[in-house]
Amino acid sequence: MHERTRAEWRATRQRAAVLRALHACDTFVSAQALHAALTADGVTVGLTTVYRTLRLLEASGHVDVVRDSDGERLYRPRPDDGHRHYVVCRECGLSLAVDSEEVERWVARIARDIGFHAVDHTVELTGVCARCRPASGGRRDQWSSQ
Amino acid sequence: MHERTRAEWRATRQRAAVLRALHACDTFVSAQALHAALTADGVTVGLTTVYRTLRLLEASGHVDVVRDSDGERLYRPRPDDGHRHYVVCRECGLSLAVDSEEVERWVARIARDIGFHAVDHTVELTGVCARCRPASGGRRDQWSSQ
DNA sequence: CAGCATAAGACAACGGTTTTCATTTGCGGT
DNA sequence: ACCGCAAATGAAAACCGTTGTCTTATGCTG
Numbered sequence: 001m002h003e004r005t006r007a008e009w010r011a012t013r014q015r016a017a018v019l020r021a022l023h024a025c026d027t028f029v030s031a032q033a034l035h036a037a038l039t040a041d042g043v044t045v046g047l048t049t050v051y052r053t054l055r056l057l058e059a060s061g062h063v064d065v066v067r068d069s070d071g072e073r074l075y076r077p078r079p080d081d082g083h084r085h086y087v088v089c090r091e092c093g094l095s096l097a098v099d100s101e102e103v104e105r106w107v108a109r110i111a112r113d114i115g116f117h118a119v120d121h122t123v124e125l126t127g128v129c130a131r132c133r134p135a136s137g138g139r140r141d142q143w144s145s146q
Numbered sequence: 147m148h149e150r151t152r153a154e155w156r157a158t159r160q161r162a163a164v165l166r167a168l169h170a171c172d173t174f175v176s177a178q179a180l181h182a183a184l185t186a187d188g189v190t191v192g193l194t195t196v197y198r199t200l201r202l203l204e205a206s207g208h209v210d211v212v213r214d215s216d217g218e219r220l221y222r223p224r225p226d227d228g229h230r231h232y233v234v235c236r237e238c239g240l241s242l243a244v245d246s247e248e249v250e251r252w253v254a255r256i257a258r259d260i261g262f263h264a265v266d267h268t269v270e271l272t273g274v275c276a277r278c279r280p281a282s283g284g285r286r287d288q289w290s291s292q
Numbered sequence: 293c294a295g296c297a298t299a300a301g302a303c304a305a306c307g308g309t310t311t312t313c314a315t316t317t318g319c320g321g322t
Numbered sequence: 323a324c325c326g327c328a329a330a331t332g333a334a335a336a337c338c339g340t341t342g343t344c345t346t347a348t349g350c351t352g
Binding site: 156158160161190191192193194195198217 | 328329330331332333334339340
Binding site for chain 4: 032055
């Protein structure tokens with residue numbers, strides 16, 4: 001179907017660096033944070049290149065993307081075990097993959113029930129992890145659960 | 147507890163207009179679209195005011211907010227029956243409220259299981275509604291379901 | 293090693309949203 | 323009814339993340 005006489009991806013120092021930095025992170029990171037981290041490590045990579053690389057990774061399905069409340073894009077390498085939803089701690093950024101089969105099933109049923117096709121779903125969970133839990137343990141009720 | 151000698155919200159022509167326009171919409175709308183609609187109706191309201199009003203409504207929980215793929219904020223008055231999740235048609239913008247009890251339960255359980263507190267959830271569904279369904283019915287497989 | 297398409301990088305442009313600040317205007321007090 | 327002030331408005335500028343442009347550099351294939 002598809003001749004492979006031409007490599008679809010050129011191996012460059014910069015892309016390697018972005019990939020390395022991305023995998024070194026244990027939470028979601030923004031393009032800018034990634035760029036800052038690289039710069040701090042003495043690696044010279046243009047911000048534009050970081051953005052471009054992340055977009056490529058996104059398009060090819062190698063990273064998961066969420067949006068934080070400011071509309072900023074946050075990236076994380078996609079694990080190969082199929083998990084694709086996370087709970088992210090609002091305080092420290094700790095993110096855990098969660099089992100989402102139930103949601104997948106729910107989405108599929110909804111789609112069928114209302115006659116929609118090609119239904120795509122975004123599920124983002126944020127909270128406060130056990131470690132960051134405020135001492136008082138009580139006064140945390142302002143979160144508009146949308 | 148709280149003296150009401152001072153009104154917390156001043157009634158202005160502009161706010162009334164924004165509220166009216168918002169309720170006149172039957173789908174999610176952006177701040178800019180709302181402003182354009184108002185202007186088209188001959189109502190003079192500054193774009194800044196539209197943004198400000200929407201933010202107030204958001205903060206006070208009177209509207210639901212979603213983000214489209216460009217990061218734009220889309221607003222819709224929150225119905226009082228408790229429904230808070232929607233399926234939005236990518237083609238025509240038609241949006242239907244869906245029953246989300248299952249997801250609410252799922253979220254609550256996840257939160258308990260992993261020890262997170264104050265877990266907030268964002269669930270956004272997009273698809274193609276029956277009316278907009280492409281005639282061929284088949285070639286729609288590029289949607290990265292994240 | 294040559295040729296060339298792809299990638300990098302600096303910088304400008306873009307678009308949505310928020311801030312600033314001077315001016316106007318509800319609204320409670322008198 | 324009128325005053326006075328804090329709150330609200332509006333135009334323009336600032337912001338900020340992201341994307342486009344264009345020139346230069348560099349992998350890769352032949």
